[in-house]
Amino acid sequence: MKLPVNLSVNGQAYEEEAEPRTLLVHFLRERLGLTGTHVGCVVGECGACSVMVDGALVKSCLMLAVQAHGCEVTTVEGLAQRGKLHPIQEAFVHNFAMQCGFCTPGFLMASHALLERTPNPTEEQIRQDLSSNLCMCTGYVQIVEAVKEAASRLGEWRKTHT
Amino acid sequence: MAQNTYIGASTRSKEAPRHVTGRGRYADDMVLPRMLHACILRSPYGHARIGAVNAGEATQLSGVVGVIIPDDVKRRSRPFKPGRYAAGLRVPIPEYASAVDKVRYVGEPVAMVAAETRAKAEDALELIEIDYEPLSAVTDTHAAADPSAALIYEELGSNVAWQGQVSYGDVEQAFAGADRVVRENLKIHRYSSTPLEPFAIIAEHTPERLNIWCNSQAPEVVYEAVTEALGIDNVRVIVPDIGGGFGQKIHLIRKYAVLTALMAVKTGRPVKWIEDRSEHMMAGGHSCDQEFDVEMAVKSDGEVLGVIIRDTDDVGGSISTLTIHFTNKLNNLFNTYKVQHLRLEGRSVLTNKCPVVPNRGIGKPGMCFIWERMMDRIAQELGLDQIEVRRKNLIGADQFPYTTPNGNIHGSGDYQELLNRAIKNIDYDEVRKRQAQSRDTNRLIGISVVIGVEPGGRNAARDMAIFPESKQMPGAGGVEGATVKLEKNGSVAFTLGSPSCGQGHETTAAQIIADVLGVAPERISITGTFDSALSPWGVSSSNSGNNFHLYDVGAVHGAATRLREKVLTLAAHLLQTDKASLTIENGIVGRVPRSGSAEDDSITFAQLGKIAYGNQALLPDGFEPGLEQTYYHSHPHANPLMIPDAHGRVRAQYTFSSAAHAAVVEVDTETGRVRVLRYVIVSDNGTLINPSVVDGQIYGSAAHGISVALGEGFVYGADGQLLTLTLLDYGKSTTLETPHVEIEHYPIPDPFTTLGQKAAGEGAAIPSPAAIAGAVEDALTPFGVKVRHLPLSPERVWRLIHESKT
Numbered sequence: 031m032k033l034p035v036n037l038s039v040n041g042q043a044y045e046e047e048a049e050p051r052t053l054l055v056h057f058l059r060e061r062l063g064l065t066g067t068h069v070g071c072v073v074g075e076c077g078a079c080s081v082m083v084d085g086a087l088v089k090s091c092l093m094l095a096v097q098a099h100g101c102e103v104t105t106v107e108g109l110a111q112r113g114k115l116h117p118i119q120e121a122f123v124h125n126f127a128m129q130c131g132f133c134t135p136g137f138l139m140a141s142h143a144l145l146e147r148t149p150n151p152t153e154e155q156i157r158q159d160l161s162s163n164l165c166m167c168t169g170y171v172q173i174v175e176a177v178k179e180a181a182s183r184l185g186e187w188r189k190t191h192t
Numbered sequence: 193m194a195q196n197t198y199i200g201a202s203t204r205s206k207e208a209p210r211h212v213t214g215r216g217r218y219a220d221d222m223v224l225p226r227m228l229h230a231c232i233l234r235s236p237y238g239h240a241r242i243g244a245v246n247a248g249e250a251t252q253l254s255g256v257v258g259v260i261i262p263d264d265v266k267r268r269s270r271p272f273k274p275g276r277y278a279a280g281l282r283v284p285i286p287e288y289a290s291a292v293d294k295v296r297y298v299g300e301p302v303a304m305v306a307a308e309t310r311a312k313a314e315d316a317l318e319l320i321e322i323d324y325e326p327l328s329a330v331t332d333t334h335a336a337a338d339p340s341a342a343l344i345y346e347e348l349g350s351n352v353a354w355q356g357q358v359s360y361g362d363v364e365q366a367f368a369g370a371d372r373v374v375r376e377n378l379k380i381h382r383y384s385s386t387p388l389e390p391f392a393i394i395a396e397h398t399p400e401r402l403n404i405w406c407n408s409q410a411p412e413v414v415y416e417a418v419t420e421a422l423g424i425d426n427v428r429v430i431v432p433d434i435g436g437g438f439g440q441k442i443h444l445i446r447k448y449a450v451l452t453a454l455m456a457v458k459t460g461r462p463v464k465w466i467e468d469r470s471e472h473m474m475a476g477g478h479s480c481d482q483e484f485d486v487e488m489a490v491k492s493d494g495e496v497l498g499v500i501i502r503d504t505d506d507v508g509g510s511i512s513t514l515t516i517h518f519t520n521k522l523n524n525l526f527n528t529y530k531v532q533h534l535r536l537e538g539r540s541v542l543t544n545k546c547p548v549v550p551n552r553g554i555g556k557p558g559m560c561f562i563w564e565r566m567m568d569r570i571a572q573e574l575g576l577d578q579i580e581v582r583r584k585n586l587i588g589a590d591q592f593p594y595t596t597p598n599g600n601i602h603g604s605g606d607y608q609e610l611l612n613r614a615i616k617n618i619d620y621d622e623v624r625k626r627q628a629q630s631r632d633t634n635r636l637i638g639i640s641v642v643i644g645v646e647p648g649g650r651n652a653a654r655d656m657a658i659f660p661e662s663k664q665m666p667g668a669g670g671v672e673g674a675t676v677k678l679e680k681n682g683s684v685a686f687t688l689g690s691p692s693c694g695q696g697h698e699t700t701a702a703q704i705i706a707d708v709l710g711v712a713p714e715r716i717s718i719t720g721t722f723d724s725a726l727s728p729w730g731v732s733s734s735n736s737g738n739n740f741h742l743y744d745v746g747a748v749h750g751a752a753t754r755l756r757e758k759v760l761t762l763a764a765h766l767l768q769t770d771k772a773s774l775t776i777e778n779g780i781v782g783r784v785p786r787s788g789s790a791e792d793d794s795i796t797f798a799q800l801g802k803i804a805y806g807n808q809a810l811l812p813d814g815f816e817p818g819l820e821q822t823y824y825h826s827h828p829h830a831n832p833l834m835i836p837d838a839h840g841r842v843r844a845q846y847t848f849s850s851a852a853h854a855a856v857v858e859v860d861t862e863t864g865r866v867r868v869l870r871y872v873i874v875s876d877n878g879t880l881i882n883p884s885v886v887d888g889q890i891y892g893s894a895a896h897g898i899s900v901a902l903g904e905g906f907v908y909g910a911d912g913q914l915l916t917l918t919l920l921d922y923g924k925s926t927t928l929e930t931p932h933v934e935i936e937h938y939p940i941p942d943p944f945t946t947l948g949q950k951a952a953g954e955g956a957a958i959p960s961p962a963a964i965a966g967a968v969e970d971a972l973t974p975f976g977v978k979v980r981h982l983p984l985s986p987e988r989v990w991r992l993i994h995e996s997k998t
Contacts, residue, residue, distance in 0.1 A: 051311065065221035066214015068435070070388040071469040075919045078388055106214035119212040123205055126884040129892065130694030131211030132388040132435030138212060153932075161926040164919060166388050166436050167694050168888055169895030170927045 033096045039064065040108030048095040054088075055079040057095035058105060066106040066135045070164070077163030080136040081105045087143035087162075106135035109142065117183035118142055118176075127176035129167035136163050141177045150181050198703040199947065202884035203713050206698035216433045217721075219392035219407050224462040227394070228257055229310040230455055232448075232465070233303040233317045234475065235295035238544035238912015239330070239342065239509075242293055242302065243323030250305060250319040255312035258459040259320070260304040260451065262292045269421040269454055272446070276655045276666040277516040280354040280540075283347050285511050289421060289450035295324070296344055296509030297546050298914050299474030301447060306455045306463050329912030333483065333506045333541040344509055344542040353507070354514045354540040356658050358522065358840055360597035361533030366498025370489035374570050378484045379981040380558045380961065382506070382906040384477065385551035385896060386924060387693075389435020390467035391445050391476060395456035401426035402453055408445050409437040409693060410734035411722055417446035418453050431722040437693035437735050438896075438954070439550030443513055444477045470917040477549030478906055480517050481506040482558045488566050494574055494581040498533035501562060507540045510547035514540040517548060519655050520555025522844040523647040524958070526596045527563040528607045529585040534597065544912040550736065552896050552957040556647065564642040564962035565980070568969065578966075579615065579641055583608060586643075593943065598657070599833040599841030600647070602848040603942040603950070605876055607643060613874040613936055614641055614852035623856050631974060634861045637869070638971025641854045644959030646877075647845035648951020649742030649827060652731050653835050657842040669830040670846075672743035673728025675719075676705055676751040678759060678819035680805040682779060682798030684709060684716040686751070688744055689729040691722040695953060696885035697740055701748045703881055704947075708752035709759070710776030711797060728822050738951035742846055743825055745881070746946045750823035758819055762804060763795050765812040829944040847942050849950040851875040853894070855963040859971040864990030866902055866968055868931040871960075875935060878942045878950030886952040887935055893953070894933045897960025899925035903985035923985070972996075 032047040039062060048057050053072070058064045058081070067090060070078035074092040081090045082104040109116040115123065118141050128134040137160065144151060144159040151159070156177045157170075165173065210216050247259045271286030290301040303320055307313035328342040335341055336351040344351055367373065394405040402424045408414045411429040418427050434441065448465060456463045467476065482505055489498040505517045518538040525534065567585070571578040587594050589606040596602070623639045630637040652667030673689040686705055688697060702716040720726075727733070732743040756776070763781035764771040775784050782794035803810045804819045811817060827846050836842035856870040873890060880886050904923040907915045916922040933956075941948025961982055968989065969979040975996040981988075 049311065059221075060223075064214070065218075066216075068218070068389070069220070069466075070390075070435075071919055073469065073918060076388060076469075106212075110213055115209070115212065122212050123208040126202070126205055126208070126696070126888050128208060128211050128694070129696070129888055130387070130389070130434060130436040131207065131216045132218065134211045134216075135214050157927040161928045164388065164924055164926060166386055166438070166896075166924075167892045169891035169893075169933060170930050171891040171932055172884075172888055174927065174932070 035095050035099050037098050037101050037103060039103045040105060050094065050096055052095045053091050054093040054095045054098050055090035058090060064105050064107050068132050068135060070132065075164065077136040077140060078133050080139040080163065082139060082143065087140060106138055109138060117187045118145065118180040121176045121180035121183055125172045125176035125179060127168065127172045133163060133165045137165065137173055141180060145181055145184055149184065196707050198706040198713055199881050202882055203699065203703055205696065206702055207696065218389060218433050218435055219394060219405050220466050222394060222405060224394065224396060227462040227464055228306040228308065228459060229313050230304050230306040230452060230463050230465040231310065231313040231317050232301045233320055234471065235291060235298055235300040235302055237295055237324055237326050238298050239327040240295050240324040241327060242291060242295060243325055246321040247303065250316040253316045253319060255308040256305060256316045257308065257461065258306040258455050260455055260458065262290060262302060265290045266292050269450060270423065272417060272512065273420055275512060277513045277519065278511050279655065279659045279662050280356060280515055281511055285345055285347055287510065287512055289447045297544055298912055299471065299546065300509065301451065301475065304451050304455055306459055329544040331543055331545060331908050331910060331912055333504050333543065336541050336543050344544065345511065351542040352539050353511060353542050355538065357535060357537040358598065358658060359535040363498045363500060363533045363535045366533035367489040370497050371492040372490050372573065374488045374490055374566065374573050376486050376566060376569050377980055378486060378562060378565055380482045380561055381982050382478045382481050383900050383904055384479065385438030385440055386919065386922065387436030387438060387440050390469060390472040391441065391448055392466050393449050393452040394462060394464045395453040396462040397456045397460065401428050403428045403430065404449055404453060405430045405432060406445065406449055407431065407434040407441055409434065409441040409691060409736055411691060411724055412734060413442060413446050414449045415724055418449055421450040422453060422457065429724040431691040433721060434691060434693045438552045439554055439736060440477055442736055443549045444547060469919065473917050473922060474914045475546055478508065478546045479551050479554065480548035482517060484562050486562055486566055488570060490570050492574060494570055494576045494584045496529065496531045496585050499531060501536045503536060503538045505538065505540045506543050506545065508543055508545040508547045513548050515658060516550065517555040519658060521559045522598060522654060522657060524556045524559045524645050525598050527560055528587055528643050528645055528850060529563065530587045531585065532597050545908055552893055552954040556958045557897065557961050560644040560958045561962045564959065565965060568966055579611060582611065582643060599843050600845065600848065601843060603944050604940045605848065605850050606940060607850060610850060610852035610874045610876060610938060611641060611643060613938060614854040614872055617872045617874065617934065617936055618854035618856060618870060636859045636861060636971040637856065638859065638967040639856050640963050640966030640970055641852060642959045642963045642966060643852045646738065646849040646951050646955030646958060648738035648849060649846035650732065650737030650739060651834060651843050651845060654842055654844045657836045657840045660836065660840065667731045669826055669834050670732035670739065670743050671730030671824055671826055672732040672739065672747045673730060673822055673824040674744065674747035674751045675728055675820065675822040676748065676755045678755060678797055678801050680801040682796060682801050684711055685719050686716065686748065687719045687727055689727050689747060690733040690740065690744055691735050693735050695740060695889060696882060697744065700881050700885060701744065704745060704748050705752045708749060709756055711779040715779060728824060730824060738953045741949045741951050742827055742945060745949060746825035747823055749946045750825050751821045754821040754823055755819060758821065759800060761812065762800055762815065766795055766810060847945060847950040849877045849952065849955055851955060851959065853959045853963040855967040857964065857967040857971055859968060859989060861993055864986035864993065866984055866989060868898060871898065871931045872934045873956060874938050876938050876940050877952040878939055878945065879948035880937060880939055881947065881949060883937065889952050890935055890956045891933050894956035894960050895925065895930045897957040898931065898964055899929065901961040901964035901982055901984055902929065903983045905983050
């Protein structure tokens with residue numbers, strides 16, 4: 031049995047269907063080909079599959095695809111605009127805030143959610159918020175630095191993009 | 193060659209733009225036409241005999257295309273040949289890709305199903321019936337070594353699968369002359385590096401060849417395993433982006449490559465197998481539990497005269513990596529110290545736990561833990577200062593290049609100065625004052641300063657030191673290739689011989705090429721990731737052994753240097769001048785001093801490319817067309833001691849970075865929780881090619897070693913069940929527990945390497961467990977607590993405090 035999954039992902043409308051047991055992360059990766067969202071644990075511990083659903087940060091391994099019916103989803107592929115890196119992405123590149131890159135899309139989405147809510151976070155707030163995600167490579171230092179830099183880049187970016 | 197513009201600078205990452213846009217290409221991202229999805233049925237028992245297997249119902253399930261059970265594996269594949277870490281086996285034991293007669297650890301693969309979807313394959317796994325005859329599980333090395341213990345391999349007649357030793361100097365003499373012998377029992381627990389991307393394999397059997405896409409750090413292991421097991425010579429191993437390795441993806445992944453390939457051969461369709469997290473936790477490989485009984489013969493002033501270490505390694509339920517942790521202790525057997533007499537006795541004990549594999553430093557964190565814990569213990573027993581005892585024993589700055597008694601050559605270093613700087617940076621005296629103030633509270637402060645080396649660049653003959661009777665040399669020294677090509681449009685492409693797991697190899701290699709060739713890194717790109725059919729690879733072409741800095745850097749530099757010569761030869765011919773009068777800057781070859789107009793005096797890479805590939809009339813006589821050079825690098829200073837001498841001395845690795853670590857912790861005496869307040873590293877990694885890349889390696893490996901010390905690790909029940917199947921249960925540190933590590937670079941170039949570089953990878957994971965252990969013990973001085981065993985989880989620390997009160 032399959033159920034309809036009509037949703038918007040990164041601004042594009044899709045009319046699809048999925049088995050009720052299909053996880054949102056597998057739907058995004060395998061049905062829509064959006065492989066930037068990664069599977070690290072499938073039980074909500076690592077955050078590599080983090081996406082935004084209707085403005086909220088969601089671990090897409092903890093949500094069924096059918097639950098996203100009628101929702102607006104943003105994945106890492108939706109951050110860059112017209113081929114230009116989003117300020118958070120640019121800050122991650124500039125600070126070497128990744129090594130293997132597997133956790134990176136999740137950290138970008140978590141940072142995005144944090145900076146939407148708290149435009150100028152302290153290091154403590156950044157560390158508190160990003161504790162939802164695991165990185166095995168970096169020891170987090172350059173990620174935290176990147177989020178600090180992203181906050182200031184976003185300040186400038188918002189002035190020119192609003 | 194022009195002076196360095198890019199080497200030494202944190203040039204923009206080559207890999208990062210694809211990763212931040214979700215365009216990394218990992219094995220699980222790939223889809224082939226008609227591809228099947230495979231899942232693995234695993235042992236629910238720690239130890240059991242496999243009886244009848246009934247897969248009839250699973251085979252009949254709609255959507256299921258192939259099932260492999262132990263009989264298929266036995267009939268259709270050959271066992272692995274014993275590798276270098278099984279050379280010490282008393283009797284040959286065939287080990288297949290899956291369990292065939294017995295299961296020896298929870299999670300050992302037993303059967304595989306391939307279906308049209310992964311969900312269907314998982315459904316089918318539940319329909320396979322296996323009659324297991326459960327046997328007693330053995331989970332403790334002391335119990336396992338007892339003659340009455342259940343035997344994990346009956347053929348061996350004992351669970352002690354290997355015993356051996358290495359000995360240097362005259363240990364008995366050293367002990368006879370000692371003022372005192374300091375003894376201690378130390379233990380390091382089981383952990384992993386838990387790469388975020390688990391194992392991933394795609395196999396496709398075409399009429400021409402067997403193609404394997406996988407996230408192997410050491411493609412040679414997969415290449416040889418598949419060839420041997422299936423008897424297929426024409427194998428192509430392709431390694432796309434790897435989501436972290438750390439040693440986990442070297443050994444056990446070959447089992448799954450063989451099973452997936454067998455399924456592809458059997459079904460005639462491409463097959464994808466992706467491991468899940470709990471599978472990786474139980475069967476992806478662990479570091480081994482290590483127990484050390486240590487004796488150090490000392491003089492009353494703290495000088496160490498001799499050392500005896502009895503090492504018991506819990507190697508789990510496989511004979512394929514028996515000596516892997518023991519062997520790796522040869523790399524830093526003497527740490528940074530000048531003692532001349534040492535004996536290391538080892539035994540590898542089989543248990544019903546996951547087989548053991550390298551991860552981040554393998555064996556070396558244990559060896560450093562021994563040395564640094566003992567330095568503290570010696571100071572305590574002799575009433576001396578812990579740092580002064582270290583100073584007394586350090587190799588002096590005037591002794592480099594220094595050859596250790598077991599043959600390692602430390603090219604350069606200044607260990608005293610690393611300690612000086614760490615002490616200054618951590619504000620040692622100030623911390624001692626705060627510590628005194630903390631003594632009246634339930635939050636005690638502790639500090640520790642330790643030192644260690646990071647060996648780099650593996651010598652393939654290393655294992656012969658412990659197997660002198662071995663007839664077959666597993667290889668010697670190292671070989672790695674690289675190709676650099678000037679394309680016909682003037683851009684530059686390069687191919688590395690080894691895969692990367694995120695250590696910035698594309699970025700770093702491009703910097704070297706940029707400086708050698710005289711062209712901006714923006715014009716340089718990698719051709720792709722590892723492909724055994726296209727990459728110039730050799731025995732050192734693995735993302736392990738800290739090989740990149742020595743072998744890949746040498747190969748890239750060599751290929752670029754040859755290409756530069758060829759570019760200059762062609763340009764000199766076209767500009768009708770001497771090569772010696774030419775310089776290259778920003779992709780333009782020009783004559784110095786200028787003689788006429790810009791056109792007469794210079795030629796661009798694009799012009800040269802166009803001519804080299806398309807205009808024979810303009811090429812010099814005898815000039816091989818094209819501008820592409822491949823260079824295979826071996827370490828030019830691999831001798832002396834590339835091959836073990838009569839005394840068992842061999843260079844285990846070729847370069848030795850070093851670092852002092854200083855940790856300040858706060859221990860909550862009511863809960864046992866340890867917080868790291870500050871963590872300072874002063875690191876000598878030789879010439880830094882990209883400082884930000886090196887920083888990342890130090891931050892990451894320090895964070896791992898600290899997390900290991902503070903509690904991450906595997907826990908087994910007495911029945912052999914793994915209790916830590918998820919990352920949360922396992923206790924991986926997040927942003928909250930991980931300190932902001934502070935780094936000072938104090939680089940002293942290596943006199944023997946291409947650019948003076950030394951290793952920069954797993955280094956900070958080596959001294960950090962010892963640093964945390966020392967700091968916690970220091971904090972708990974009022975309780976008289978001795979820290980002997982890791983991890984220092986809150987429960988363990990709480991128990992230490994409470995046991996001290998009784």
